[in-house]
Amino acid sequence: MKKISLLAAVAMAWSSTAIAQNYPVKPIRLIVPFAPGQGADAAARIVAQKLSDNLKQPLVIDNRPGAGGVIGTEAVAKAPADGYTLLVGSNGTHAANPSLYATLPYNALEDFEPIAYIGSVAMVLVSAPNHEAKTPKEVFSAAKAQPGTVSVAIPSSTSRVVLEMLTKASGAKFNPIGYKASGTATTDLMGGHVMLSIDTVIATAPNISSGKLRGIAVTTAKRTSSLPNVPTFQEAGMREIDIAAWNAWFAPRGTPSEVIEKLNGELRRVLGDPDTQTRLRALGYEPDGKLAPAQVRDFVRKEEKKWGDLIRSGGIKAE
Incomplete structure (x- = not known):
């Protein structure tokens, strides 16, 4: 029995190795x-x-x-x-x-x-260029001064989770406004219908680079290569923000x-x-x-x- 078991084990090992060596043999x-x-x-x-x-x-x-x-x-x-x-x-x-x-x-x-x-992909807190708050500190101060009145466009569940992290870290209370897509959230942000938005670098970088939007801070520990001039929340002293x-x-x-x-x-x-x-x-x-x-x-x-x-x-x- 032991010999049979040993032969079986060797056969299985050889078979797995052969599969890996030949893989793939058809489209994936x-x-x-x-x-x-x-x-x-x-x-x-x-x-x-x-x-x-x-x-x-x-x-x-x-x-x-x-x-x-x-x-x-x-x-x-x-x-x-x-x-x-x-x-x-x-x-x-x-x-x-x-x-x-x-x-x-x-x-x-x-x-x-x-x-x-x-x-x-870093997430970014953005605003229209004419928005008064230009830094994380100013954003959170405004939200604390008038709890629940600072509107934030939320085009995804990821954006909503990031807002929760910012809320816990700052103690500020925002007014999240749900959107089904980044495009409509950006349009409303530029039109002044919402004050802020949280979205990916992918969705925001072109408008930030062109000056149509202002990047306030990114959520990663290091600055992203796509937006090297936008600081991190950690640079503003919020060490717990890394998502x-x-x-x-x-x-x-x-x-x-x-x-x-x-x-x-x-x-x-x-x-x-x-x-x-x-x-x-x-x-x-x-x-x-x-x-x-x-x-x-x-x-x-x-x-x-x-x-x-x-x-x-x-x-x-x-x-």
Whole structure:
């Protein structure tokens, strides 16, 4: 029996190694749980094209938007664990949704194998150029002087979570105004219908650079390369403000570890390419492919707690 068990173990190990060496032998489907043209989709296409060139197989982008990313994420959770269906996950799908929704058709930590961390996108507090408050201190002072009257456009659940972090850190009370998209929030901000907005660098950088909007501060610990002249909240003395949108790639639970390691290595190579970095930074991303799969898992676990604590403290629900 021991000999048979040993032979079986050797056969399985050889089989897994052979799979990893030959993988991939057919096109890979990359599910993006967001609409075409959004930041996550644009970044995924840049990375996927480079990865496709390296692997000598097509990576077919499959956009599955809806329900804050739940629809596409569920599709990957239930897909065969063979390395041919991958997911572009995010802070929404894996950190916020477990607390935003009463129930989910997937477990963000248990139903996926992390592959690689792709990069982050800073959030920015912005105002119209003629707005009186020009610094974080002035914004919070105005909100404290008249609690609940300083309106803030909120075009996403990420924006709402960031506002909760700013509220907890400053003690100021704002008036959040929900929007379904960044475009309408920006239009109302420029038209003076709202005083402030919280949105991604991707959505705000062009208008800030052109002077149509003022960037008050970014939410990351370091300034973002897309808006080098916009300070961080930490520079204003708010050391606890460090939050960003992010993307990471995942596979269904049970995908062979050899396949995960191969994909991780190839994605690291792609993200280390200067052309890839330049193109991602032009979108507003800060690329970072240094994390091993186990480190990505640890990162997601910490992010789920961070976002979950903020969502619960603010009583935020999915809309």
